[in-house]
Amino acid sequence: MTPLAARASELDTPALLIDLDIMERNLGRVAGYAQEHGLRLRPHTKTHKIPALARRQLDLGAVGLTVAKVGEAEVMLDAAPPDLLVAYPTIGARKLERLMQVARKTQVTVALDSLTAAQQLSDASRSHQIEIGVLTEVDVGLGRVGVAPGRDLLDLIEAVERLPNLRWEGIAFYPGQIKKLDGEGERELEKLAHVIEAMLQDLGRAGFKARIVSGGSTPTLFHSHRLEGVTEIRPGTYIFNDCNTVLSGAADWQDCAASILVTVVSTAKKGQMIVDGGSKTFSSDRPTAGEEVSFGRVVEAPEAVFTKMNEEHGFIALGEPRKNFEVGDRVRIIPNHICVAMNLHECVYGIRGDVVEQVWRVEGRGKLQ
């Protein structure tokens, strides 16, 4: 690991910096919003991947944590969560065996959308004499995972109810199709509200009462209270925010806590600078909204466009009015998608002003299984 430097300005680059004042404001704002609207907050830890930050979320009132992979669940046990939701289909005996070990240490809930997943989970929990909570996943428009609301959903719930050692708790959905709360996003949100309302009525008629209705992404975050029947939200990105969150309208540039400090390594080509971070440092995620393709925002030169990346080279086209950078200068760049950028860094630096207060290992990086 990079040795701790007391000053951000002395850190070697590339280095992922977390502005602690901004991060703490983001955490407080969302904890306050959830409390104000009586929504349970179960943050997705895929963004930070750091148990110490998950612990902060729990200390601020989060009811539990969300992960995608079992490996992330294992890491997040260090945050001592009262409850862990695995919001990803967990398939295969090896993973389920590891999940049962996690479930010996804390309450586990799994979101699933198939009879196969439910059957495998039931078999594993029965052999370990553990009861596992289940959220049946519903597709509300993203077309990724989730059964269609209606007959498919009712069939899946009935199957889960019949399987031993499973406890049906309710519904999970992810409104990832809503990227920006503009006119079209607003219409999508209204459509989503109707889908949820109709689905809960269907469940009621069939005699099912969902104790948990879990949804929520960062772009839709502050509109969650408009979705009647939702009890729980699972935003992840809100802790840091990124270019895509700003494009979604859910945050401003001053709410972006994470940036990557890079060094200018070449200015040989006129009107361009090369920095020492490319796709290995930032990830190749493109903006999810807007016309312009830039791989990040240069804090010191917002008019510049991060046009292209090789593994270790970031190509920055300097806009007008052109600011001149010299080889050796350092700039901070806000990435498009911070969750994937976190996965690329061994450790990150929590700073206040120029003081490095914290160095966190990204314990949950690379946990693909």
Ligand SMILES: Cc1ncc(COP(=O)(O)O)c(C=O)c1O
């Ligand atoms: C299932 C699920 N829940 C919650 C989230 C968190 O959403 P966001 O990254 O917008 O905060 C994600 C993000 O990909 C997700 O896949």
